[in-house]
Amino acid sequence: MSRLKQYLSGVKDGFPIFLGYLAVSFTFGIAAKAVGLGGFESALMSATNFTSAGQLAALSIIASSSGYVEMAFTQLIINLRYCLMSSALSQKLHPSTPTYHRLFVAFGNTDEIFAVSSAKEGYISPFYSYGLMTLPLPGWTLGTLLGVLSGSLLPERIISALSVALYGMFIAVIISPARKSKVIAGVVLLSMLLSVIFTYLPVLRLIPSGFRIIIITLLIAGSAAVIFPVDDEKGDVK
Amino acid sequence: MSGNPFIYIAVMALVTYLIRAIPLTLIRKEIKNKFIKSFLYYVPFVTLAVMTFPAILTATNNLWSALAGFVTALLLAYFNKGLFAVSVSACIAVFVVELII
Incomplete structure (x- = not known):
């Protein structure tokens, strides 16, 4: 192009x-x-x-x-x-x-x-x-x-x-690959679940939102990378 | 407010830019390490999911319009509609529900 x-x-x-x-x-x-x-x-x-x-x-x-x-x-x-x-x-x-x-x-x-x-x-x-x-x-x-x-x-x-325009975009970006891959679907669901926990639970909710994103990303993307490493050249996970 | 707003703006702009620019200029090669490669592959899914939920529920004037926008976006995204369609439909859903309620 x-x-x-x-x-x-x-x-x-x-x-x-x-x-x-x-x-x-x-x-x-x-x-x-x-x-x-x-x-x-x-x-x-x-x-x-x-x-x-x-x-x-x-x-x-x-x-x-x-x-x-x-x-x-x-x-x-x-x-x-x-x-x-x-x-x-x-x-x-x-x-x-x-x-x-x-x-x-x-x-x-x-x-x-x-x-x-x-x-x-x-x-x-x-x-x-x-x-x-x-x-x-x-x-x-x-x-x-x-x-x-x-x-x-x-x-x-x-x-x-x-x-909601920006959230709509985020959803479009994550949901369509989540439909094709169970691993990504699990990653997305677990991320939302932890996000809810960090948002509402006492003590945890005191963590500033910037840190919250980093902590959850390190936890979930880190675990997923260990348990389900990306295999092929294209980076697809089935 | 007693500080100089322009110094505040300069400080925050510099810090924010450096955070964005340093990784993008320093990491130039394709990462071969399997763990880091896989980790970075999952990063967008986690960060975007965390930013979306539950924040979307409090983004609009009331919970019901927010839920309508959320569910509309989920459904359209599930059926592989593009970014634009998903995003605009979510806005319309919120607007319509707030007209009714």
Whole structure:
């Protein structure tokens, strides 16, 4: 496929991400305004960080005037899951992909873009990744700005409906392979079960969500890798 | 708020970017180690499942619309509909249920 085709196919796959980001960033903008951030600062934060959980956590740090070191440490904890995702994504880029492409692709490796990239068969082209980012990044920034400027621009019903767009994508990415492989189905079910336990059980629920994802990933992906190692070249598990 | 918002933004952007960029630039070869290869293969399934559930249940205005969106997405994904169809149908399901309830 030509670079343009790769790019356009990415733009198309990025459209649901764009919809979801618009809703999530809009509510983020409302929250940013509430702690005293202006439209420019909030939009700048979204354009340079491109991460929802980290940005939300940042708001409470800014609101409580905590130190810059605490900010750095909090971001490290919440966003450390990207380290796992980027490691997995490194295997989706052809080994010959030059560093400058890797540096740009890395910037856009959000949970959702990672999800869509993982669902692709074989290697992905950096141009596909650029296509994936094309709508979501401006959408994330614009939605933030709109949320700060006018919290009532989008009706609550629409925001509520759009809020499941990103989860819908995650489900699309994990369920279809789970249907073909019992191992993946088991991995998905067990992950959700542990997630429920970590979310609601006393003590365990005090663990920040960023750490929760890492702990469960190490546990389940680690055990699955030991018990059901991926055999053939294509990486399929039957 | 007494800190400089621009320094906060710069600090968090730098940390977040480094976390994303370091593995992607350092791991350049295809990983041959069977354990690590298998581990990374399972990573997306675990991370995405953990992020989806139970978080999706509290994402909308009420539990019933959230359940409608969740079940719609599960069904369509099970029947191999694409990302876009699954995602948009889940949104529509939420919207419709909230109109009724």
